[in-house]
Amino acid sequence: MKQLTKVTLLFAAMGLAACTNPDRFGAGAGAGVGAGAGAGAGGAYGAGGASDPSSPAYFQQTIGDRVLFAVDQSTLSPEARAVLDGQAKWLLANPDYSAVVEGHADEQGTREYNLALGARRANSVREYLTALGIPGYRLETVTYGKERPIAICSEESCYNRNRRAVTVIAAGGLTS
Amino acid sequence: MIRLLSMLAVLILGVPAMAPAQSGPLRIEITEGVIEPMPFALPGFVAEGSGAESLAADITRLVGEDLIGTGLFRQIGPEAFISQITNFAAPVQFADWRAINAQALITGAVSTNGSGGVSVKFRLYDVFAGQELGQGLQFEGTAEGWRRMAHKVADAVYSRITGEGGYFDSRVVFVSETGPKDNRAKRLAIMDYDGANQKFLTDASSIVLAPRFSPAGDRVLYTSYESGRPRIYLLDVGSVQRRVLEEQPGTMSFAPRFAPDGQTVIFSISEGSNTDIYSLNLSTGARRQLTSSPSIETAPSYSPNGSRIVFESDRSGTQQLYVMSASGGEPTRISFGEGRYGTPVWSPRGDLIAFTKQNKGRFHIGVMRTDGSEERLLTASFLDEGPTWAPNGRVIMFTRETRGEAGQASLYSVDVSGRNLRRVPTPGGASDPAWSPLLR
Numbered sequence: 001m002k003q004l005t006k007v008t009l010l011f012a013a014m015g016l017a018a019c020t021n022p023d024r025f026g027a028g029a030g031a032g033v034g035a036g037a038g039a040g041a042g043g044a045y046g047a048g049g050a051s052d053p054s055s056p057a058y059f060q061q062t063i064g065d066r067v068l069f070a071v072d073q074s075t076l077s078p079e080a081r082a083v084l085d086g087q088a089k090w091l092l093a094n095p096d097y098s099a100v101v102e103g104h105a106d107e108q109g110t111r112e113y114n115l116a117l118g119a120r121r122a123n124s125v126r127e128y129l130t131a132l133g134i135p136g137y138r139l140e141t142v143t144y145g146k147e148r149p150i151a152i153c154s155e156e157s158c159y160n161r162n163r164r165a166v167t168v169i170a171a172g173g174l175t176s
Numbered sequence: 177m178i179r180l181l182s183m184l185a186v187l188i189l190g191v192p193a194m195a196p197a198q199s200g201p202l203r204i205e206i207t208e209g210v211i212e213p214m215p216f217a218l219p220g221f222v223a224e225g226s227g228a229e230s231l232a233a234d235i236t237r238l239v240g241e242d243l244i245g246t247g248l249f250r251q252i253g254p255e256a257f258i259s260q261i262t263n264f265a266a267p268v269q270f271a272d273w274r275a276i277n278a279q280a281l282i283t284g285a286v287s288t289n290g291s292g293g294v295s296v297k298f299r300l301y302d303v304f305a306g307q308e309l310g311q312g313l314q315f316e317g318t319a320e321g322w323r324r325m326a327h328k329v330a331d332a333v334y335s336r337i338t339g340e341g342g343y344f345d346s347r348v349v350f351v352s353e354t355g356p357k358d359n360r361a362k363r364l365a366i367m368d369y370d371g372a373n374q375k376f377l378t379d380a381s382s383i384v385l386a387p388r389f390s391p392a393g394d395r396v397l398y399t400s401y402e403s404g405r406p407r408i409y410l411l412d413v414g415s416v417q418r419r420v421l422e423e424q425p426g427t428m429s430f431a432p433r434f435a436p437d438g439q440t441v442i443f444s445i446s447e448g449s450n451t452d453i454y455s456l457n458l459s460t461g462a463r464r465q466l467t468s469s470p471s472i473e474t475a476p477s478y479s480p481n482g483s484r485i486v487f488e489s490d491r492s493g494t495q496q497l498y499v500m501s502a503s504g505g506e507p508t509r510i511s512f513g514e515g516r517y518g519t520p521v522w523s524p525r526g527d528l529i530a531f532t533k534q535n536k537g538r539f540h541i542g543v544m545r546t547d548g549s550e551e552r553l554l555t556a557s558f559l560d561e562g563p564t565w566a567p568n569g570r571v572i573m574f575t576r577e578t579r580g581e582a583g584q585a586s587l588y589s590v591d592v593s594g595r596n597l598r599r600v601p602t603p604g605g606a607s608d609p610a611w612s613p614l615l616r
Contacts, residue, residue, distance in 0.1 A: 074449065107559065107577075108534070108537075109518075109534070110475070110488075110495075110518035110519050110532050110534075110561050110562070111385060111386060111519075111561065111562065111608070112386070112430060112431040112444065112474045112475045112488075112518070112519065113472065113474065113475070113488065113490075113495055113518050115385075115406060115428070115430050115431075115444075115446070115474075116444065116446055116451035116472040116474050117472070119428060119446035119449070119451060120449045120451075120472070123448050123449040124449065127448075127449075140426075142404065142405045142406075142428065143405075143406065143428060143446065144383075147360075147362075147383050147385070148358070149357060149358050150358055151358075152356070152357040152358050152580075152581045152583070153580060153581055154558070154579035154580050154581075154583065
């Protein structure tokens with residue numbers, strides 16, 4: 001289970017990535033890894049530390065806020081589904097939170113196609129979570145295409161981490 | 177604010193009228209793929225009256241740069257000149273220019289009127305035929321618009337020698353990029369075709385993508401994350417005012433492009449896992465769905481007469497190019513080579529479709545006929561994408577991104593023949609260029 005190892009390692013490395021690879025990821029990566037690229041900064045998760053199981057930080061670091069995809073694919077691997085099962089449980093237990101699912105692609109593709117592909121990936125996650133009982137109104141999707149990579153080498157080891165859907169927890173209702 | 181010059185072109189009279197050379201020796205057929213650039217002499221334009229000297233020198237230099245930049249011409253250095261041009265009206269000593277093998281001779285004069293007005297006139301000579309090619313032209317403008325006047329002169333010279341429309345007096349709207357790859361800031365910017373006069377059209381607060389000019393060049397469509405999700409916007413270039421065009425809840429919109437009528441916009445909407453192509457009438461607000469396949473349909477582009485649309489779809493399993501009627505309906509697949517095809521753009525001449533191709537880990541910009549035949553790849557690199565056509569359909573500009581952690585995007589141009597690959601100068605990183613029509 002090569003994939004599983006990678007996913008597990010990724011979660012373990014989260015929050016450490018910025019310190020362990022400072023040159024490689026630069027200042028922006030902390031926020032990117034912490035809260036999903038693009039959207040809110042890590043500071044949005046103020047209340048409740050990672051040890052509090054009802055905190056967004058716990059969701060992000062312990063349950064795992066992201067799933068990875070194969071090249072050009074939006075189907076969920078068994079490992080991805082296991083992560084999403086955990087996400088669904090957390091969302092059911094914490095009904096005051098909503099989430100934005102961000103879909104991303106690696107840089108190997110044209111801009112427009114990658115936007116559409118990111119939308120597909122985010123939607124795969126949303127559909128899976130709604131099938132597990134999370135009401136649709138609590139789950140928005142947004143695609144970033146290839147605009148927000150978190151790993152920037154032009155190798156599969158980075159591409160693999162960029163082909164992702166990240167579930168970003170937001171307090172209260174969604175705005176738009 | 178961007179003010180267009182009122183640029184009046186006036187024929188200069190008072191020279192012996194020559195029949196225009198129809199098929200004389202001074203001719204470049206671009207389609208034949210020029211191997212040997214045509215040598216031309218461009219003596220410094222004569223400053224008529226005091227105060228015009230530096231302007232005359234600047235304009236002369238830029239006319240030369242425009243012509244050399246095409247790869248079709250070679251400028252003969254002034255140290256080789258036997259004759260000097262000190263009087264625009266004096267007869268030309270053709271023998272002196274033949275002796276240095278100048279096939280074309282461009283003479284000009286610049287004068288200022290003391291209140292900011294500038295007048296530029298020029299003549300183009302076919303040296304070996306010993307006659308003028310076309311008639312002298314005079315342009316009126318302002319000192320701050322001197323670059324446009326030089327581009328106008330160069331366009332006229334290019335056009336007379338190649339028989340094609342020019343493209344130097346044009347602009348490019350693009351995405352200016354700063355910051356590292358994992359935290360990149362993107363702003364819309366506009367500049368002259370040669371990278372001069374760059375101005376920002378948006379701030380760096382949200383991601384912006386793929387701007388596209390209206391047919392008149394006065395408005396720009398683009399995609400922005402201003403609302404937190406990709407939506408298409410329309411921006412007026414003069415006032416820099418913008419408005420969102422599509423905000424259906426739960427959807428995302430991107431890849432907008434104008435129809436040739438300037439009234440209709442085509443674009444993609446992602447809803448759920450599906451992306452389809454829609455059109456929107458800007459005056460009535462009427463929206464129409466043009467594709468309805470469960471696959472990804474995006475990157476639409478109209479034919480110049482507005483009757484057809486080329487787009488990319490992965491309905492076959494991989495990204496390929498399709499052509500359909502402008503009203504929708506069953507599309508015809510036109511790409512059949514190895515690899516994946518995306519971002520098709522119909523040439524303003526109507527004869528070719530430019531595209532991005534991915535094959536065996538490399539990216540290419542290519543062209544094919546509108547039925548998919550005669551595919552030719554013009555470039556190859558780690559990442560080339562997003563072609564846009566010069567107004568005359570002879571040159572293509574695109575984004576080239578370098579690989580790795582320090583990867584940077586920049587703009588390049590290449591002839592439709594595949595020759596003359598050049599980097600377009602921009603102050604920082606740049607992507608997603610869109611070429612304007614020829615300015616008026």
